[in-house]
Amino acid sequence: MQSLLRWSIENSSNDVASPPTRRTDLDPGIIDAILGKPDSEQMKEALAKAQDASLDESARLTALDDLEMLVENIDNANDLEKLGMWEPLQDLLASPSDDMKVQALWVIGTAVQNNPAAQKAYLAIDPLPTILSYLSPLDASSQKLRSKAIYTLSGLLKHNAAAIAQFEAVGGWDTLRDAFSGTVSYLYHSTRPFMH
Template identity: 30%
Template structure:
């Protein structure tokens, strides 16, 4: 890993909540000020109010010279994506900072170009693996990022499916012990992954049949129907059925 990139991201996280110290407006008047010409009058002589926005902000922790040079040059979004995933997988990073890094990553993959860069950057494998992480919040963010990356993006849909992403995603959705929030986020990712992409929808049906073990409720509902990814009503029905099943399992 590029250590300087990791340090830069950690610095960004540590200082993301740094704000100027609160100061109260002060009006300064000086009776001892020496007379001066009108074009050189001092603020003290005019009773100017000093607002908090004029105060010098609290200085964040300093970066070393190499990182400052990198910052001045501007790390690419691809480098930031790689750094974010490495921070998330760093066992020494706190959960709070991992989630901040994940949030930044999710915003980056909203861009079509960045989402399509997941493959050349080798990030699909670690992202998919994070859907099976022991920490529930990590699993939720992983599914969220998948849903964002594949939404209305045929290239990302293809790569996600080719990398074996549907199986762990459906597993998260159908797992009884999984949190309700995580399962719903998995449905969101499933919906994004299958719309207008026939191979993913067919893989979804296969995975659901495997999990349900021939359950008549599912098999009978769409028996005899052609499952077509461009049929938005059908996709909505399947996702709606999944959400209903999740809600019922939570109540049970």
């Protein structure tokens, strides 16, 4: 061992190695193509497409579907607040298209599911009256829209005392009861999480 140590000392250089030089000839576009864009950039782009009324509805729905897949990751869901995306998502619920509303509710419901930070951030913009409006038996909402509203409520209210208090304050239980008293029996299956 001593001879190996002596040999390494004798054959090592006393010169201090210079730090590696940083390459400046790399194109960020190429790096993005190889590694892919960061999720936050993809989320911003998807929401921008979803908001762009000049695009056809199919492209906008696809953008929301892409966003929904991205917010399945809890870190990305939490980034919705940092990126200022909750309000624009909520604004999409005012779309004249039920399909756009359904897709926006799907994104929101996925983001808040089992995610206290996202639930708190979303509740801060007072979304419950809008969501509850889709449950009214007098509303001409589609079955898919009502189901996604229940999905979103389920994710928002689960294990969240503040959300339940806000739900009670806006008459959520009455709205839910009234929805059941109508002819919308399919809601029973969607609301089973509330029953347990």
